[in-house]
Amino acid sequence: MNILLVSSSRHGSTDEVADVIAERLREAGLTVEQAHPEDVTDVSGYDAFVIGSAIYMTHWTDEAVEFTWRFHDELREKPVWAFSVGLSGLPKGQISDPHRIGPVLLNLDPEDHITFPGRLDPSSLTLRERTIARMGGASEGDFRDMDAVRDWAGAIATTLTSLS
Numbered sequence: 788m789n790i791l792l793v794s795s796s797r798h799g800s801t802d803e804v805a806d807v808i809a810e811r812l813r814e815a816g817l818t819v820e821q822a823h824p825e826d827v828t829d830v831s832g833y834d835a836f837v838i839g840s841a842i843y844m845t846h847w848t849d850e851a852v853e854f855t856w857r858f859h860d861e862l863r864e865k866p867v868w869a870f871s872v873g874l875s876g877l878p879k880g881q882i883s884d885p886h887r888i889g890p891v892l893l894n895l896d897p898e899d900h901i902t903f904p905g906r907l908d909p910s911s912l913t914l915r916e917r918t919i920a921r922m923g924g925a926s927e928g929d930f931r932d933m934d935a936v937r938d939w940a941g942a943i944a945t946t947l948t949s950l951s
């Protein structure tokens with residue numbers, strides 16, 4: 788079973804979450820190809836999709852959203868899992884609003900969607916990003932829980948291996 792795992796990241800933390808998902812799916816014997824959404828030109832030949840994006844200003848990246856529209860018809864025909872990486876749910880994360888990604892998820896109609904806590908490293912941000920993050924009261928640090936990521940990927944693997 789061939790899976791396309793698409794991740795959209797500005798500062799790397801979402802790509803690293805995607806790497807953990809890919810590793811877990813491969814452990815289950817699934818074939819996984821990883822790509823960034825803007826590099827994908829063809830989605831034929833895949834049996835399932837895992838699509839994730841970092842959240843910025845309550846939205847998925849433009850590249851991730853554009854991917855979901857570009858391949859809307861193909862994605863609708865196969866199982867899709869979606870994940871977001873952001874700081875929603877953290878005590879100071881006032882800029883987060885996962886509901887704003889609702890239209891994307893409605894478009895994708897995924898089997899499941901999950902939001903994983905992300906990483907905010909001020910030293911890697913542009914001045915504009917740093918200002919927005921500070922104004923929003925975002926917590927600085929790496930809040931990713933890779934065990935939770937592995938568990939989520941494990942559940943996908945269980946579903947997909949039962950189909951094949």
Ligand SMILES: Cc1cc2nc3c(=O)[nH]c(=O)nc-3n(C[C@H](O)[C@H](O)[C@H](O)COP(=O)(O)O)c2cc1C
Binds near residue numbers: 795875
């Ligand atoms: C300018 C800026 C805006 C952000 N907006 C949100 C947001 O609206 N919701 C959220 O949950 N996280 C938000 N975050 C946190 C990022 O989603 C988090 O840092 C994520 O791990 C970044 O992923 P990346 O390293 O793959 O780019 C924001 C971060 C920055 C710097």
